Amino acid sequence: MRSATASAREKARQAVADATRWQTPELAFWAVAIAAIFLFPSRHLLLNEIAIVGLFALSIDLILGYAGIVSLGHAAFFGVGAYTAGLLAKAGIGEPVAGLAIAAAVAAAVGFATSFLVIRGSDLTRLMVTLSVALVFVEIANRFESITGGVDGLLGISMGPILGLFEFDFGGTTAYCYSLAVLFGMFLVARRLVRSPFGTSLRALKENRLRAGAIGIPTARRIVTIYTISASIAGVAGALLAQTTAFVSLEVLDFARSADGLLILVIGGSGYLYGGLLGAIAFALMRDALSSLTPAYWMFWMGAILVALVVVGRERVVAKFAAAVDRLRGSGS
Amino acid sequence: MNFALETKDLVMRFGGFVATNRVSLSVAPGARHALIGPNGAGKTTLVNLMAGVLTPTEGAILLDGRDITNAPVAARVGIGLARTFQINQIFATMSPLEAVSVAVSQRVGLGSSMFGRLSQMPEIVDESADILERLRLADVMDDRSDRLPYGKQRALELALALATRPKVLLLDEPAAGVPESERHEILEIVASLPREVSILLIEHDMDLVFSFAETITVLVQGAIFLEGSAQDIAADRRVREVYLGEAIDG
Numbered sequence: 001m002r003s004a005t006a007s008a009r010e011k012a013r014q015a016v017a018d019a020t021r022w023q024t025p026e027l028a029f030w031a032v033a034i035a036a037i038f039l040f041p042s043r044h045l046l047l048n049e050i051a052i053v054g055l056f057a058l059s060i061d062l063i064l065g066y067a068g069i070v071s072l073g074h075a076a077f078f079g080v081g082a083y084t085a086g087l088l089a090k091a092g093i094g095e096p097v098a099g100l101a102i103a104a105a106v107a108a109a110v111g112f113a114t115s116f117l118v119i120r121g122s123d124l125t126r127l128m129v130t131l132s133v134a135l136v137f138v139e140i141a142n143r144f145e146s147i148t149g150g151v152d153g154l155l156g157i158s159m160g161p162i163l164g165l166f167e168f169d170f171g172g173t174t175a176y177c178y179s180l181a182v183l184f185g186m187f188l189v190a191r192r193l194v195r196s197p198f199g200t201s202l203r204a205l206k207e208n209r210l211r212a213g214a215i216g217i218p219t220a221r222r223i224v225t226i227y228t229i230s231a232s233i234a235g236v237a238g239a240l241l242a243q244t245t246a247f248v249s250l251e252v253l254d255f256a257r258s259a260d261g262l263l264i265l266v267i268g269g270s271g272y273l274y275g276g277l278l279g280a281i282a283f284a285l286m287r288d289a290l291s292s293l294t295p296a297y298w299m300f301w302m303g304a305i306l307v308a309l310v311v312v313g314r315e316r317v318v319a320k321f322a323a324a325v326d327r328l329r330g331s332g333s
Numbered sequence: 334m335n336f337a338l339e340t341k342d343l344v345m346r347f348g349g350f351v352a353t354n355r356v357s358l359s360v361a362p363g364a365r366h367a368l369i370g371p372n373g374a375g376k377t378t379l380v381n382l383m384a385g386v387l388t389p390t391e392g393a394i395l396l397d398g399r400d401i402t403n404a405p406v407a408a409r410v411g412i413g414l415a416r417t418f419q420i421n422q423i424f425a426t427m428s429p430l431e432a433v434s435v436a437v438s439q440r441v442g443l444g445s446s447m448f449g450r451l452s453q454m455p456e457i458v459d460e461s462a463d464i465l466e467r468l469r470l471a472d473v474m475d476d477r478s479d480r481l482p483y484g485k486q487r488a489l490e491l492a493l494a495l496a497t498r499p500k501v502l503l504l505d506e507p508a509a510g511v512p513e514s515e516r517h518e519i520l521e522i523v524a525s526l527p528r529e530v531s532i533l534l535i536e537h538d539m540d541l542v543f544s545f546a547e548t549i550t551v552l553v554q555g556a557i558f559l560e561g562s563a564q565d566i567a568a569d570r571r572v573r574e575v576y577l578g579e580a581i582d583g
Contacts (some may be wrong), residue, residue: 008457008462008463008466008471011462011471012458012461012465013459015428015430015475016452016458019451020452048339193448195450196446196450197438197446198429198446200438201439204427205345206427207421208425210418212424213386213406214384214406214418214493214494215415215435215436215439215496216440217407217444218405218407218408
């Protein structure tokens, strides 16, 4: 009996140690992301955009994939971050990292304040509530034209060099390196977070809220916390966009941005952190490929692919693809 | 001396329907107390009231003398009240190890640790492993919970409640639906729980009730019909008539 207990403990410790270890595909992903700086020197602007959209999708994944909170209004926090960073730069605080930190704090505050709206209710009420919150922010930004520039956007943003060292360039090289570094930093935080006891308790409340409460997890407080963190990360993504493009318009708050974020997670899959990043890449590549094939109808094909993905199920598509790759490999060897 | 768990004139109305009718139930420290009653007697409603899933229309609930009538579910767990569910409530895609370790981390106050790692919390991992071992879940600790056989899921249900180290444990039909061959495992586990844990067992299975309980409360139509020692209840003619029927004849 004694040895049986020891082996159970050993098995448990082993399982726990394995859970946080970096897997080879993860390392490969980041290696490719860095290599892209040198591999695609003319596509840095696009890569920058992908990194930002990926970070935004990552922030949605934290609430959707881990806590099971659906949102159609995450652009609100993205927009708050973007306007904060833009206005700071206009006000003379042009150092990007400082702007990023302040944008994160402001977005977190807005996230915290609105998190109480998503504690209760069904998925449908959450979709409606988050959507409405985002719409309110669009109207606020539109109304206070003197501050936000309204429909014309926030003009005249001039960013200083990052940490006083790296100037932004027209090709977007600094921008991509900067966004990638921030994305990686945020990813590390998120990765640590979801594998912590806190993160596991989030999964528990997503899977079964009744039981999560019954083992003592304060579910409402958990939702407030992760929603605030997620809003903050979305704010950082928005700030990155404002800083690297030196422009902010009402578009940052647009409903389409929230919807795209969700679509990207549908494409990439939620609940394992890479879904948002892979989805952002796939989304950008599909848009690029489709819009060059059929410039007028690319949205149609995009929609068709998404419908197929949802109807057939991403897992099955991926499984089929993997099986096909295996077969090719098998016949090749 | 305080009762481990006590309800005072508890009333629960759903519209015009009275599901719980002035129930005053006392569970003594260390009790092996069973709550029986025909279908629709309001047993699960009473458990939900005690656990905090429902808020009573009237009356009070005391845990070790402390008023918990309006305390949220998680707060009750924090001060030693745990329950199992009649219908499995497990975390489908999580492994038993993950699930139990969440409950243990929460209990020891590390549940909100955001940057801590379980691999650096050996006490939590060891305790989780011990609980799983005790409930014969060690072999499957790394599998997905929803892919476990039903009997194992039932054991996990119990493991999650035990991981909170309860002072009072509400067991809502722990052996419900478990095949005869695996039944004794669950029963043995329940029987082996230490006396510090006061247990209120809600059960249909009369064999289990009489083998386990020392005190029995009979609930009929939301109200307490009778309460007494197991022998008294088994011998009571009225209980035979309203509820037990043939069950104790054989």
